[in-house]
Amino acid sequence: MIQVLLVDDDPVIRMLVDHGLGMITSNQYQVTYESRCHDALVHVNRQAFDLILLDNRLSKTVTAKATVPLFRRSRFKSPIAIISSDISEDYLSNPSILGVDYIVDKKNLMQFLKDQVALSELLSTKEAI
Numbered sequence: 001m002i003q004v005l006l007v008d009d010d011p012v013i014r015m016l017v018d019h020g021l022g023m024i025t026s027n028q029y030q031v032t033y034e035s036r037c038h039d040a041l042v043h044v045n046r047q048a049f050d051l052i053l054l055d056n057r058l059s060k061t062v063t064a065k066a067t068v069p070l071f072r073r074s075r076f077k078s079p080i081a082i083i084s085s086d087i088s089e090d091y092l093s094n095p096s097i098l099g100v101d102y103i104v105d106k107k108n109l110m111q112f113l114k115d116q117v118a119l120s121e122l123l124s125t126k127e128a129i
Helices: 011-024 035-044 064-072 107-129
Strands: 002-007 029-034 051-055 080-084 100-104
Touching: 002 011, 002 035, 011 029, 011 107, 029 035, 035 051, 035 064, 051 064, 064 080, 080 107, 100 107
Parallel strands: 002 029, 002 051, 051 080, 080 100
Antiparallel strands: none
């Protein structure tokens, strides 16, 4: 089962990710959604996820610069993708600046998920051989 943690203050993104994954894969998946960083951190300290989608700006003052270190200190290490409607900030120019795996413009989110699911399914097939 594909496990995704989505941390975003916009519930429309939740519907987009959940519906999009349903269209992309025939495998089982679960999207765990939280709108607040504190609540999401509870999840990452309980279980590993195949992917964490973390909104760059969870409020007007809280950005990925503050939230990513909290997720990196969690009990379980999972790939992190920062998602944002505006990736023009300097710190979003390269994933290594924040110490994340991906930076994704929200307009490209569905293609990113499609690529991630395809990679996951390819790796699962190779492990089964």
